[in-house]
């Protein structure tokens with residue numbers, strides 16, 4: 001495994017939630033596994049006035065609280081934190097970037113980082129353009145030679161719709177080259193998402209069947225058990241389609257549906273995912289009701305505990321029409337996928353936390369065996385992205401004994417069965433890739449824009465057309481019943497990764 005060159009990671013938004021919950025624990029994990037460069041520095045930047053020592057203490061506390069590591073070596077953690085520095089500035093103030101430049105010069109000399117800097121934008125998205133412009137004022141984006149590389153990592157959300165994403169891309173390109181820009185989608189950092197590529201392109205058995213001739217339909221679910229967890233104000237400006245489907249779930253579709261790339265270089269892979277997004281059949285505004293269903297969780301009782309409805313959450317308008325559940329059906333108009341429906345759903349306050357892809361294979365053309373008193377054969381490949389990462393193949397086999405009764409069985413692989421393997425955190429994998437200048441698992445600007453172009457008509461209709469219903473579903477259930485209507489006349493329906501947690505409360509139209 002290559003180790004990256006010495007570098008400084010500047011975290012804008014160093015006092016924030018993402019930094020303490022994800023970035024710092026992931027960087028520590030890389031340090032622990034000796035995957036970071038010999039000399040590296042973290043430079044935290046935000047307005048809160050910390051000293052270096054206070055910031056280092058925050059880092060130690062964040063790792064202890066949020067690291068997924070089973071054991072934490074306290075001395076190692078102290079050594080890690082000693083590489084952190086802090087600069088209190090207002091990133092909206094252009095003059096403050098002089099202080100940033102001076103600090104970077106100082107650390108660059110101290111750590112011999114040859115001008116290799118990574119800027120991580122973990123601030124509210126409204127600041128992205130300002131930070132980029134202000135970095136440009138002091139030429140902090142300049143990569144003078146093969147050393148001194150400057151990269152920028154942008155957090156989600158990347159835009160609010162197609163126009164804003166295009167504008168943000170344009171603004172970034174005014175200052176940075178595309179190969180310096182890393183748009184992070186932490187789903188692509190998940191081991192099982194990367195495994196989709198290995199499963200498809202390293203095995204001879206799946207790819208010949210991976211098309212409209214053998215696959216009936218594809219279903220992708222991303223459910224969360226939790227609600228908005230006090231972040232109702234943020235969620236009111238987002239919703240399930242923007243928060244989950246436009247980015248994470250469409251990126252997964254890209255890997256599931258892409259053609260084999262010519263090589264495993266970043267642009268070869270990203271060219272193929274872009275083609276998938278360009279082939280998405282856009283849902284016409286007048287067909288949004290037919291192909292998209294939205295819902296909002298309502299109050300319910302789960303194991304005796306009262307769960308408030310979305311509209312009762314802090315920061316949420318009492319008449320909010322923001323969806324906490326979205327389901328869509330769509331097609332990919334190309335040779336491989338012509339006529340194969342894709343179903344995607346994402347939601348909060350569903351019965352469990354799970355992200356999975358289900359490939360439903362077609363049935364045999366002729367039934368040789370009686371299905372009386374026996375199960376219908378189900379051929380499904382289930383790629384479990386989280387939790388309990390793994391892969392499961394469902395096939396029908398003969399029940400022991402007389403006759404030919406069929407029983408569905410699972411061929412099951414769980415990563416947890418390989419006990420010596422600790423799955424690396426998604427952010428850690430992606431941060432390391434950025435340090436190594438590998439953007440394969442980062443979204444390219446044109447792909448992000450295509451994904452917005454696909455969801456925009458649905459977002460527009462949901463906003464403008466008051467006739468389109470938003471359905472209530474009791475917290476702890478699999479979303480509104482109307483999401484099952486997307487399957488229309490087909491004999492299929494959504495897979496239930498687990499049962500509803502409650503059957504009290506009524507499904508309703510909000």
Ligand SMILES: NC(=O)c1ccc[n+]([C@@H]2O[C@H](COP(=O)([O-])OP(=O)(O)OC[C@H]3O[C@@H](n4cnc5c(N)ncnc54)[C@H](OP(=O)(O)O)[C@@H]3O)[C@@H](O)[C@H]2O)c1
Nearest residue numbers: 013014015016017018046047048090091122123125155156
């Ligand atoms: N939290 C997550 O798990 C998560 C997950 C995925 C994506 N994201 C994205 O990551 C970004 C950060 O989210 P977050 O949850 O960490 O937000 P947050 O807790 O509100 O933190 C925002 C950070 O930005 C800093 N900041 C705000 N205005 C500033 C200014 N004018 N100058 C300098 N610093 C400023 C804040 O520090 P001061 O107030 O000290 O200045 C704080 O450190 C957002 O774009 C979010 O969508 C977050």
